[in-house]
Amino acid sequence: xxxxxxxxxxxxxxxxxxxxxxxxxxxxxxxxxxxxxxxxxxxxxxxxxxxxxxxxxxxxxxxxxxxxxxxxxxxxxxxxxxxxxxxxxxxxxxxxxxxxxxxxxxxxxxxxxxxxxxxxxxxxxxxxxxxxxxxxxxxxxxx
Ligand code: HEC
Numbered sequence: 001x002x003x004x005x006x007x008x009x010x011x012x013x014x015x016x017x018x019x020x021x022x023x024x025x026x027x028x029x030x031x032x033x034x035x036x037x038x039x040x041x042x043x044x045x046x047x048x049x050x051x052x053x054x055x056x057x058x059x060x061x062x063x064x065x066x067x068x069x070x071x072x073x074x075x076x077x078x079x080x081x082x083x084x085x086x087x088x089x090x091x092x093x094x095x096x097x098x099x100x101x102x103x104x105x106x107x108x109x110x111x112x113x114x115x116x117x118x119x120x121x122x123x124x125x126x127x128x129x130x131x132x133x134x135x136x137x138x139x140x141x142x143x
Contacts, residue, residue, distance in 0.1 A: 025084045028074035031067045035132070038063045042125055045118070052118040061112040064128060068105025072098045085141040097139055104131040 038060040044050045045057065075090055075097075090097045111124030 024074040024076055024079045025082050025086075028071060028086075029084075031070060031074070035064060035067055039129075039132075042121070046122050046125065052121065054116065054121075057115050057121045058112055061108045061115065061124065061128070064108035065105050065112070068101050068108065071101045085143055087139050087141055090139050100131075100135050100139070104128070104135065107131055 041050075041056060042060045045052050075086065075094075077091065080086070080088060080091055107128045111128045115121045115124045
Protein backbone atom coordinates (compact mmCIF):
# COMPACT_ATOMS: atom_id res chain seq x y z
CA UNK A 1 0.00 0.00 0.00
CA UNK A 2 2.73 2.43 0.99
CA UNK A 3 4.60 1.51 -2.19
CA UNK A 4 1.52 2.37 -4.22
CA UNK A 5 1.15 5.71 -2.46
CA UNK A 6 4.82 6.52 -3.03
CA UNK A 7 4.56 5.58 -6.69
CA UNK A 8 1.47 7.74 -7.09
CA UNK A 9 3.23 10.64 -5.36
CA UNK A 10 6.24 10.30 -7.64
CA UNK A 11 3.92 10.36 -10.62
CA UNK A 12 2.20 13.52 -9.41
CA UNK A 13 5.54 15.25 -8.79
CA UNK A 14 6.70 14.23 -12.27
CA UNK A 15 3.56 15.58 -13.87
CA UNK A 16 3.85 18.87 -11.96
CA UNK A 17 7.43 19.31 -13.19
CA UNK A 18 6.41 18.81 -16.81
CA UNK A 19 3.41 21.09 -16.42
CA UNK A 20 5.52 23.87 -14.92
CA UNK A 21 7.65 24.03 -18.05
CA UNK A 22 4.91 23.53 -20.59
CA UNK A 23 2.07 25.32 -18.90
CA UNK A 24 3.11 27.68 -16.11
CA UNK A 25 -0.43 29.07 -15.81
CA UNK A 26 -1.86 25.64 -15.06
CA UNK A 27 1.04 24.90 -12.72
CA UNK A 28 0.62 28.06 -10.64
CA UNK A 29 -3.14 27.59 -10.45
CA UNK A 30 -2.67 23.99 -9.34
CA UNK A 31 -0.35 25.14 -6.56
CA UNK A 32 -2.87 27.74 -5.40
CA UNK A 33 -5.67 25.20 -5.57
CA UNK A 34 -3.69 22.86 -3.34
CA UNK A 35 -3.17 25.77 -0.91
CA UNK A 36 -6.88 26.19 -0.56
CA UNK A 37 -7.36 22.41 -0.16
CA UNK A 38 -4.78 22.48 2.63
CA UNK A 39 -6.56 25.49 4.06
CA UNK A 40 -9.78 23.50 4.21
CA UNK A 41 -8.11 20.80 6.30
CA UNK A 42 -6.74 23.52 8.58
CA UNK A 43 -10.18 25.08 8.90
CA UNK A 44 -11.74 21.73 9.88
CA UNK A 45 -9.18 21.27 12.64
CA UNK A 46 -9.72 24.81 13.89
CA UNK A 47 -13.49 24.35 13.88
CA UNK A 48 -13.17 21.08 15.80
CA UNK A 49 -14.55 19.05 12.90
CA UNK A 50 -11.44 16.91 12.91
CA UNK A 51 -9.06 16.32 15.82
CA UNK A 52 -5.99 18.50 15.99
CA UNK A 53 -2.94 16.73 14.65
CA UNK A 54 0.36 18.57 14.78
CA UNK A 55 1.80 16.60 11.88
CA UNK A 56 -1.13 17.60 9.66
CA UNK A 57 -0.81 21.22 10.79
CA UNK A 58 2.87 21.21 9.91
CA UNK A 59 2.04 19.71 6.51
CA UNK A 60 -0.28 22.61 5.73
CA UNK A 61 2.39 25.16 6.61
CA UNK A 62 5.03 23.20 4.69
CA UNK A 63 2.78 23.20 1.61
CA UNK A 64 2.53 27.00 1.81
CA UNK A 65 6.32 27.28 1.99
CA UNK A 66 6.62 24.95 -0.99
CA UNK A 67 4.19 27.08 -2.99
CA UNK A 68 6.13 30.23 -2.13
CA UNK A 69 9.38 28.58 -3.22
CA UNK A 70 7.98 27.51 -6.59
CA UNK A 71 5.74 30.49 -7.37
CA UNK A 72 8.22 33.11 -8.70
CA UNK A 73 9.40 30.82 -11.53
CA UNK A 74 5.84 30.31 -12.77
CA UNK A 75 5.37 33.80 -14.23
CA UNK A 76 7.49 33.79 -17.40
CA UNK A 77 6.78 36.56 -19.94
CA UNK A 78 4.79 34.21 -22.17
CA UNK A 79 2.24 33.51 -19.41
CA UNK A 80 0.65 36.97 -19.15
CA UNK A 81 -2.41 36.04 -21.11
CA UNK A 82 -4.59 32.98 -21.36
CA UNK A 83 -6.79 31.34 -18.79
CA UNK A 84 -5.36 33.36 -15.92
CA UNK A 85 -6.42 35.91 -13.35
CA UNK A 86 -2.87 37.14 -12.78
CA UNK A 87 -2.81 40.93 -13.28
CA UNK A 88 -0.32 42.54 -15.73
CA UNK A 89 1.11 44.53 -12.81
CA UNK A 90 2.87 41.30 -11.70
CA UNK A 91 5.23 41.65 -14.67
CA UNK A 92 5.53 45.43 -14.29
CA UNK A 93 6.58 45.16 -10.65
CA UNK A 94 8.18 41.74 -10.55
CA UNK A 95 10.47 42.48 -7.59
CA UNK A 96 7.57 43.71 -5.49
CA UNK A 97 5.47 40.70 -6.41
CA UNK A 98 8.30 38.31 -5.60
CA UNK A 99 8.72 40.08 -2.26
CA UNK A 100 5.05 39.40 -1.46
CA UNK A 101 5.60 35.75 -2.37
CA UNK A 102 8.72 35.61 -0.19
CA UNK A 103 6.84 37.16 2.74
CA UNK A 104 4.17 34.46 2.42
CA UNK A 105 6.91 31.78 2.57
CA UNK A 106 8.70 33.43 5.48
CA UNK A 107 5.47 33.86 7.46
CA UNK A 108 4.59 30.20 6.88
CA UNK A 109 8.06 29.17 8.05
CA UNK A 110 7.87 31.30 11.20
CA UNK A 111 4.37 29.97 11.86
CA UNK A 112 5.58 26.37 11.53
CA UNK A 113 8.21 26.98 14.21
CA UNK A 114 5.58 28.39 16.57
CA UNK A 115 2.87 25.77 15.95
CA UNK A 116 2.66 23.13 18.66
CA UNK A 117 -1.01 22.76 19.52
CA UNK A 118 -4.44 23.92 18.42
CA UNK A 119 -4.16 27.38 19.99
CA UNK A 120 -0.77 28.16 18.48
CA UNK A 121 -1.97 26.75 15.14
CA UNK A 122 -4.98 29.09 15.14
CA UNK A 123 -2.74 32.07 15.85
CA UNK A 124 -0.32 30.97 13.11
CA UNK A 125 -3.03 30.48 10.53
CA UNK A 126 -4.59 33.86 11.14
CA UNK A 127 -1.20 35.50 10.52
CA UNK A 128 -0.30 33.44 7.46
CA UNK A 129 -3.83 33.65 6.08
CA UNK A 130 -3.59 37.42 5.75
CA UNK A 131 -1.10 36.88 2.93
CA UNK A 132 -3.72 35.12 0.80
CA UNK A 133 -6.16 38.01 0.75
CA UNK A 134 -3.66 40.83 0.55
CA UNK A 135 -1.83 39.25 -2.36
CA UNK A 136 -5.04 38.46 -4.23
CA UNK A 137 -6.29 42.03 -3.71
CA UNK A 138 -3.17 43.53 -5.19
CA UNK A 139 -2.14 41.06 -7.87
CA UNK A 140 -5.15 39.04 -8.96
CA UNK A 141 -8.12 40.01 -11.10
CA UNK A 142 -11.37 40.06 -9.16
CA UNK A 143 -13.50 37.23 -10.32
C1 HEC B 1 2.05 36.39 -3.25
C2 HEC B 1 0.77 36.25 -3.88
C3 HEC B 1 -0.21 35.19 -3.46
C4 HEC B 1 -0.38 34.62 -2.21
C5 HEC B 1 0.38 34.88 -0.93
C6 HEC B 1 -1.48 33.70 -2.34
N1 HEC B 1 -1.97 33.71 -3.64
FE1 HEC B 1 -3.52 32.59 -4.33
N2 HEC B 1 -3.22 33.39 -6.21
C7 HEC B 1 -2.27 34.34 -6.54
C8 HEC B 1 -2.37 34.65 -7.96
C9 HEC B 1 -1.49 35.63 -8.72
C10 HEC B 1 -3.39 33.87 -8.47
C11 HEC B 1 -3.89 33.83 -9.94
C12 HEC B 1 -3.13 32.75 -10.71
C13 HEC B 1 -3.58 32.68 -12.17
O1 HEC B 1 -4.81 32.73 -12.43
O2 HEC B 1 -2.70 32.56 -13.05
C14 HEC B 1 -3.93 33.08 -7.35
C15 HEC B 1 -4.98 32.17 -7.44
C16 HEC B 1 -5.53 31.47 -6.36
C17 HEC B 1 -6.64 30.54 -6.47
C18 HEC B 1 -7.41 30.18 -7.75
C19 HEC B 1 -6.70 29.01 -8.44
C20 HEC B 1 -7.37 28.59 -9.74
O3 HEC B 1 -7.60 27.37 -9.92
O4 HEC B 1 -7.65 29.46 -10.59
C21 HEC B 1 -6.88 30.05 -5.20
C22 HEC B 1 -7.96 29.06 -4.77
C23 HEC B 1 -5.90 30.66 -4.31
N3 HEC B 1 -5.10 31.52 -5.05
C24 HEC B 1 -5.81 30.40 -2.95
C25 HEC B 1 -4.82 30.95 -2.10
C26 HEC B 1 -4.72 30.68 -0.68
C27 HEC B 1 -5.67 29.81 0.13
C28 HEC B 1 -3.64 31.37 -0.23
C29 HEC B 1 -3.08 31.48 1.17
C30 HEC B 1 -2.86 30.29 1.93
C31 HEC B 1 -3.07 32.10 -1.37
N4 HEC B 1 -3.82 31.80 -2.48
C32 HEC B 1 -1.96 32.92 -1.30
C33 HEC B 1 -1.39 34.93 -5.69
C34 HEC B 1 -1.22 34.61 -4.34
